[in-house]
Amino acid sequence: MESKIEIIEKILKEKNIKCTNQRKAIIEVFVNQDAHFKPEEVYDLVKGKKIGLATVYRTIEILKIHGIIEETTIEKDRYYELKLFSEKRLHIHFKCSRCNQIYDYDKTEMILDLIQLRNFAEQEYNVRVEDIKMIMNGVCHKCRG
Incomplete structure (x- = not known):
């Protein structure tokens, strides 16, 4: 059985999007933690892997466009959470x-x-x-x- 990360990698590959090590690290943040993240929070979790803030923003946009994560704006702040495997579609x-x-x-x-x-x-x-x-x-x- 494929892991969630493997499924996401497959979706991206089907869209001709490379799943680089940097993108995989960002995807792991969303898959491994059931939480809402600002891009800066994702960056704080992956910056030790030599990933820039611009890469985080670009990857989040790619994941959002392809329905893997969902954006919610609360008081001018944008938060992102994993959508693809969510059982709480409406919440x-x-x-x-x-x-x-x-x-x-x-x-x-x-x-x-x-x-x-x-x-x-x-x-x-x-x-x-x-x-x-x-x-x-x-x-x-x-x-x-």
């Missing part, structure tokens, strides 16, 4: 205003409400909703004590 982001940690919420009841909202918008306004991004801000359980 809500919560950003703590104290520690800046981002949490994913995907409880069935919340997702059903989002689906109901999507269905209403499609019927009421005769549109096709392709994506929903919901971001909640507040103080997380750790910071509340």
Whole structure:
């Protein structure tokens, strides 16, 4: 059975994109950690491997274009998370205003409400909703004590 990294390498190869050691190191960050990353955070994790910030930005853009990672903008900051293997296709982001940690919420009841909202918008306004991004801000359980 192919690993997630091998599958991503295969996808890139099919698109005639070389999977260099630098790109592989960046891909490993997303595959090995279930988190949201700013490009600078990815850079901090891979810079010991002699990877430049420009390479991180270019690789993130390639991964985003090909549906491997997803971009979410929260308060002018762009965050990226692995999308390709995600089982939480529709989820809500919560950003703590104290520690800046981002949490994913995907409880069935919340997702059903989002689906109901999507269905209403499609019927009421005769549109096709392709994506929903919901971001909640507040103080997380750790910071509340």
